[in-house]
Amino acid sequence: MQNNFQRHDRGEKRESNQMVFGIRAVIEAIDSGKEIESLFIQRGISGSLFLELKSLLKEHGLSYQQVPIEKLNRITRKNHQGVIAVISPIIYQHIEDLLPSIYEKGETPLLLMLDGVTDVRNMGAIARTAECAGVHAIIVPKKGSAEINPDAIKTSAGALYKIPVCREDSLGKTGRFLIESGIQLVVSTEKTKDSVYDVDYSGPTCIIMGAEDVGVSDDLIRISDKLAKIPMYGEIGSLNVSVSAAVVIYEAIRQRALGI
Template identity: 50%
Template sequence: MENEVSKIFGLRAVIEAINSGKTISKVYLQKGLNGPLFSELNTLIKKHNISNSYVPIEKLNRFSKNNNHQGVAAQISPIDFVDLESLIATTLEKNTTPLFLLLDQISDVRNFGAIIRTAECTGVNGIIIQKQGNAPISADTIKTSAGAAFKMPICKVDHIKDAVFQLQAEEIQIVAATEKTDNLIYSIDLTKPTAIIMGSEDRGINPSILKIVDNKAKLPLLGEIESLNVSVACGAFLYEATRQRLA
């Protein structure tokens, strides 16, 4: 269970949190909720493109000890997200070869945390996620990242495609981790400015994104299992980039 301190409850409380500029990771709404305050909240959720889902009242009751949630709970992010344009500019100003990581809707908080930890250890300049569909930065994410989430710049974008085009405009190659290729990661030059994309646990990288990347690469699988855990695969990709850059 995520740390309850990072959640707020009640229609008015969540509305005020959004209006005050709090970074909201996700809003949980009771199925069948209606009324003027709900309409106001729903408008804010759409305006700010906040991740949300409708859940049974039993889930909200588990979140709130006194069940005084009015059908709404919100997860407040423990970190401040950074602007993608600023991150790219700051990274390019450094005397290093940029390395970014894009996550196409990783849904498991522990996978997300493990990826953040590995990214920090391999010198990734920033992680880019989509506002909708990605696991939130929760207490479990922070714990699994061993605190790396407080050190790693993380950006939220409306669509991963937008980030791809923005990075390509700065001559940063986009490498997609996918089984839909014959190229092994070891054949890709990762000493150049690079952004690696990892796909979700269940469907991989969105086909529309695969169409616009510069390179596709995979890891060799020599056993009978057809895929690796995404955080493990991400580690293998990032350490191959590290190996090439240290060579």
């Protein structure tokens, strides 16, 4: 049983968020490779079909929230059989698979890694800037990142449908993979004296932006090639992450356009 909330984008009908109700329907969604964004299961549910679902979740490493039936009834009046899944409206990719196609086009990778950006509007605004600037992909962690939901998509003006989003298990591992692939890691952070304008972005580059609360993880800072600070002259300690992303991305674009 499916319920599609659809939006219109340049006359095209697109899926923006999709809920799947019922155990069998959720099993089919997982089997067909759909990305489960969140999964709600009624507390105390049992039965052979549910056991089948549970083992499938284990096999795919998917987590779920156990909730009272009242919560499920508030989500839908349809017969949910104690299980509701929210399916991702976008298809996530992996940077390992994507990287060769960037080189094949003769382009120099410009990537953006978001280390725990959790605000959906920041995510949307960053995706919009990245898409407009021609960034090749956004990399996010599987856990601890903003959900790509209708609010994020709306704020992105549809950019989240256009720019590849790579969802990776570990950003540390992905960072190491990028280094091995000859891509420099540039951490955008207010916690350095090194200016964002002194970094050379002409080679393959991944710009790393930090979480709204704690910034970029120590692990990523440790392995990164450069730290880059946008100068600040006021009293507030940091800029908004989406504003910062725009400044750093456009410095990279400016340098590349001028052949600096």
